[in-house]
Amino acid sequence: MTTEEAQxxxxxVSATTATSTGEFGIANPARSTAWAGAVQAGARVLPEHAxxxxxxxxxxxxxxxxxxxxxxxxxEVGLTRVTISDLISxxxxxxxxxxxxxxxxxxxxxxxxxxxxNRNGFVVVGLDLSFNSRFRGAVTNLDGTVLHREELDVTGVxxxxxxxxxxxxxERLVAAATAxxxxxxxxxxxxxxxxxxxxxxxxxxxxxxxxxxxxxMRAQLPVQVANDANIAALAERTFGGGGAxxxxxxxxxxxxxxxxxxxxxxxxxxxxxxEIGHVMVGTDGGDTCVCGKSGCLETWLAIPRIEAxxxxxxxxxxxEAILREAGERLGIxxxxxxxxxxxxxxxxxxxxxxxxxxxxxxxxxxxxxxxMAEFVGDLSVRMTTLGRDIIVLGAVVMVLTGxxxxx
Amino acid sequence: MTTEEAQxxxxxVSATTATSTGEFGIANPARSTAWAGAVQAGARVLPEHAxxxxxxxxxxxxxxxxxxxxxxxxxEVGLTRVTISDLISxxxxxxxxxxxxxxxxxxxxxxxxxxxxNRNGFVVVGLDLSFNSRFRGAVTNLDGTVLHREELDVTGVxxxxxxxxxxxxxERLVAAATAxxxxxxxxxxxxxxxxxxxxxxxxxxxxxxxxxxxxxMRAQLPVQVANDANIAALAERTFGGGGAxxxxxxxxxxxxxxxxxxxxxxxxxxxxxxEIGHVMVGTDGGDTCVCGKSGCLETWLAIPRIEAxxxxxxxxxxxEAILREAGERLGIxxxxxxxxxxxxxxxxxxxxxxxxxxxxxxxxxxxxxxxMAEFVGDLSVRMTTLGRDIIVLGAVVMVLTGxxxxx
DNA sequence: TTTGTTAGTAAAGGTCACTAACAAACAAAA
DNA sequence: TTTTGTTTGTTAGTGACCTTTACTAACAAA
Numbered sequence: 001m002t003t004e005e006a007q008x009x010x011x012x013v014s015a016t017t018a019t020s021t022g023e024f025g026i027a028n029p030a031r032s033t034a035w036a037g038a039v040q041a042g043a044r045v046l047p048e049h050a051x052x053x054x055x056x057x058x059x060x061x062x063x064x065x066x067x068x069x070x071x072x073x074x075x076e077v078g079l080t081r082v083t084i085s086d087l088i089s090x091x092x093x094x095x096x097x098x099x100x101x102x103x104x105x106x107x108x109x110x111x112x113x114x115x116x117x118n119r120n121g122f123v124v125v126g127l128d129l130s131f132n133s134r135f136r137g138a139v140t141n142l143d144g145t146v147l148h149r150e151e152l153d154v155t156g157v158x159x160x161x162x163x164x165x166x167x168x169x170x171e172r173l174v175a176a177a178t179a180x181x182x183x184x185x186x187x188x189x190x191x192x193x194x195x196x197x198x199x200x201x202x203x204x205x206x207x208x209x210x211x212x213x214x215x216x217m218r219a220q221l222p223v224q225v226a227n228d229a230n231i232a233a234l235a236e237r238t239f240g241g242g243g244a245x246x247x248x249x250x251x252x253x254x255x256x257x258x259x260x261x262x263x264x265x266x267x268x269x270x271x272x273x274x275e276i277g278h279v280m281v282g283t284d285g286g287d288t289c290v291c292g293k294s295g296c297l298e299t300w301l302a303i304p305r306i307e308a309x310x311x312x313x314x315x316x317x318x319x320e321a322i323l324r325e326a327g328e329r330l331g332i333x334x335x336x337x338x339x340x341x342x343x344x345x346x347x348x349x350x351x352x353x354x355x356x357x358x359x360x361x362x363x364x365x366x367x368x369x370x371x372m373a374e375f376v377g378d379l380s381v382r383m384t385t386l387g388r389d390i391i392v393l394g395a396v397v398m399v400l401t402g403x404x405x406x407x
Numbered sequence: 408m409t410t411e412e413a414q415x416x417x418x419x420v421s422a423t424t425a426t427s428t429g430e431f432g433i434a435n436p437a438r439s440t441a442w443a444g445a446v447q448a449g450a451r452v453l454p455e456h457a458x459x460x461x462x463x464x465x466x467x468x469x470x471x472x473x474x475x476x477x478x479x480x481x482x483e484v485g486l487t488r489v490t491i492s493d494l495i496s497x498x499x500x501x502x503x504x505x506x507x508x509x510x511x512x513x514x515x516x517x518x519x520x521x522x523x524x525n526r527n528g529f530v531v532v533g534l535d536l537s538f539n540s541r542f543r544g545a546v547t548n549l550d551g552t553v554l555h556r557e558e559l560d561v562t563g564v565x566x567x568x569x570x571x572x573x574x575x576x577x578e579r580l581v582a583a584a585t586a587x588x589x590x591x592x593x594x595x596x597x598x599x600x601x602x603x604x605x606x607x608x609x610x611x612x613x614x615x616x617x618x619x620x621x622x623x624m625r626a627q628l629p630v631q632v633a634n635d636a637n638i639a640a641l642a643e644r645t646f647g648g649g650g651a652x653x654x655x656x657x658x659x660x661x662x663x664x665x666x667x668x669x670x671x672x673x674x675x676x677x678x679x680x681x682e683i684g685h686v687m688v689g690t691d692g693g694d695t696c697v698c699g700k701s702g703c704l705e706t707w708l709a710i711p712r713i714e715a716x717x718x719x720x721x722x723x724x725x726x727e728a729i730l731r732e733a734g735e736r737l738g739i740x741x742x743x744x745x746x747x748x749x750x751x752x753x754x755x756x757x758x759x760x761x762x763x764x765x766x767x768x769x770x771x772x773x774x775x776x777x778x779m780a781e782f783v784g785d786l787s788v789r790m791t792t793l794g795r796d797i798i799v800l801g802a803v804v805m806v807l808t809g810x811x812x813x814x
Numbered sequence: 815t816t817t818g819t820t821a822g823t824a825a826a827g828g829t830c831a832c833t834a835a836c837a838a839a840c841a842a843a844a
Numbered sequence: 845t846t847t848t849g850t851t852t853g854t855t856a857g858t859g860a861c862c863t864t865t866a867c868t869a870a871c872a873a874a
């Protein structure tokens with residue numbers, strides 16, 4: 001049997017994904033069950049792929065609406081009760097699904113046995129490398145509920161040292177896990193390709209760093225690495241009520257974004273989708289940017305820049321004008337994107353004391369003024385509700401998608 | 408058996424898709440074999456879906472590279488020779504694939520039997536409703552080679568009359584078909600939803616018009632309707648060598664665009680993706696637009712506007728400046744889109760005597776100036792090579808995708 | 815108690831792609 | 845010329861998968 005065939009024969013997620021003893025080194029390698037992987041152009045479909053797709057559908061349905069019976073699932077997914085029973089039997093054996101007992105409400109017919117994803121039977125480890133001077137991480141259950149946190153100061157740490165720091169915080173999180181670890185998700189700044197290689201992350205001094213491979217080898221766990229803003233968009237989509245056509249803009253030290261188009265994450269031709277920080281805004285100049293150009297979105301919207309301007313503001317009106325201008329510039333930059341993609345939502349993530357107020361209001365006004373009302377009539381511009389944990393939650397979504405096919 | 412079950416049982420494209428006698432009214436109803444349809448969220452996958460997906464893969468491989476044997480296909484697609492033989496047997500029975508005879512070159516082993524899609528065994532009807540005063544249409548083979556053309560003057564024709572005109576030109580094209588018609592593709596201006604309903608097309612006086620349904624009933628053929636610029640993007644992707652992350656901008660009476668992201672067409676939250684004509688460009692005003700705003704992309708790039716400006720130009724330098732300015736504005740408007748989506752290509756479609764020259768050069772320069780070179784380094788900005796037939800070719804792609812799953 | 819409904823399971827059947835094995839047809843080496 | 849090895853395409857049989865059909869269990873309502 002060839003390697004490829006062996007892989008093809010492997011389906012499902014083994015229930016023994018990782019030991020919960022906390023050893024940093026015992027678990028199964030990364031592997032994808034997701035249907036998405038099989039749908040790529042040129043990929044044939046075998047019966048077993050159909051099975052894992054249907055299996056993912058069942059998990060998705062259970063994930064979204066707890067308290068479903070086998071019969072409910074059959075109606076929801078469109079398969080027969082027989083097939084659902086068979087799939088559920090597998091999932092129960094793998095400890096991914098549990099029976100909650102019989103339905104209590106009074107209805108004719110045999111009472112249903114309620115099912116749910118075993119939300120506490122596995123945990124996910126999420127890492128957020130996007131902060132300037134500290135790495136953050138958390139252990140969560142499958143709902144994204146944080147069970148344990150770790151932080152690590154990394155001021156001035158770059159290159160290999162930064163990799164070691166990442167491995168260290170991961171090790172601590174793995175040790176803190178109280179249930180088998182389904183997988184590890186990492187949100188990194190910079191450009192990250194589909195294989196989890198950090199092509200470029202200037203702040204961390206990383207270039208062509210195969211972070212996913214490194215961490216996966218070290219932890220012996222399935223690891224997935226993606227850009228922080230992209231991962232935030234995933235989180236908003238799954239946990240924040242984000243729609244199928246959505247943009248998440250993240251303002252921090254720089255400005256980045258993640259895009260969901262047609263329900264799918266956008267990666268871009270060079271894995272650099274969402275990088276809007278250095279797109280010039282308007283035709284009337286602006287401050288000089290670190291990149292050499294003038295009037296980049298970052299010069300208007302990066303938090304340090306806003307804070308510097310606000311430091312000179314003496315009155316509340318001045319303060320508001322500064323924030324409104326930042327919002328306007330965001331609106332100017334995103335209007336063509338919103339129009340071209342016919343987005344339904346623009347979600348902002350960042351320090352709410354700065355963003356949630358005049359800034360976001362001005363962005364919404366500007367967006368509406370500069371696009372065609374007929375097309376963007378029901379555009380929603382809002383803050384994320386996920387707060388500072390958004391990257392960690394995105395990591396959960398990545399792992400759920402990668403390991404279970406849930407999204 | 409329920410309707411849904413009956414549909415589920417129906418797979419493949421019957422070889423008797425339509426009579427070639429030219430009667431306007433004898434054929435089978437629209438039906439989708441495409442895998443894409445089955446991959447939607449919440450859609451279960453049955454073995455037969457797997458089969459039609461694999462079938463589509465075989466057709467795709469044959470479509471792209473003629474002169475493949477069964478064994479070649481097995482290697483290409485990843486299925487076994489046995490399975491390929493079985494699929495090919497079906498396809499030959501349906502007259503979609505033909506044997507070309509044995510391979511002539513001298514190699515060890517049994518000589519292979521060459522296969523090809525029966526490119527002239529079926530025809531496709533394409534309709535282009537995007538011109539101001541005339542409807543254009545063509546009958547093509549499966550390669551997109553035009554076999555017959557029809558035109559119809561529709562100056563001042565709107566509403567129901569325009570629908571009748573569409574039906575008339577379609578009837579003529581169907582009558583001219585010399586082989587069974589695989590399907591009909593229609594490129595319409597305005598907003599068209601996924602069901603082929605024209606939600607809004609002011610120029611034609613259409614609003615919530617179920618054009619696909621109307622034409623499908625009239626012609627008794629599978630009909631697919633989509634926005635003209637979107638369909639043009641499809642054509643560029645399949646016949647024009649367009650990449651997986653691409654934008655096609657169409658300048659005509661107005662300005663529209665079509666987007667391909669991650670190899671997939673973008674539809675948008677309100678089916679209005681690509682509508683960039685009324686996005687404001689820059690922060691320095693501009694001419695008043697019919698929409699009421701100032702400085703919309705259309706005021707810079709719509710062909711009538713450019714022509715009006717050129718009429719006042721006396722020197723070649725003035726003429727070039729006007730064209731360069733139009734290109735610059737296009738670059739300003741598309742820079743955020745190119746950056747956010749990390750597009751690899753921007754393709755222009757329209758009158759080449761105006762677009763292909765200073766305009767496109769200025770657009771390329773502006774795009775590069777206003778984005779981050781690191782991210783858009785290998786961005787290609789160019790004219791389409793498909794000329795005026797681009798909409799008709801897009802119709803072919805729609806039909807191939809919808810009826811055969813080829814894309 | 816009877817009737818009707820709903821949940822879940824068991825057995826049998828059809829579809830699909832796979833493996834194994836083989837004949838046909840050729841080139842190249844012996 | 846014969847033998848060997850390669851490649852193509854087919855036949856036969858197998859296992860995976862989901863369906864249909866039919867059943868039991870468990871309940872509400874008449």
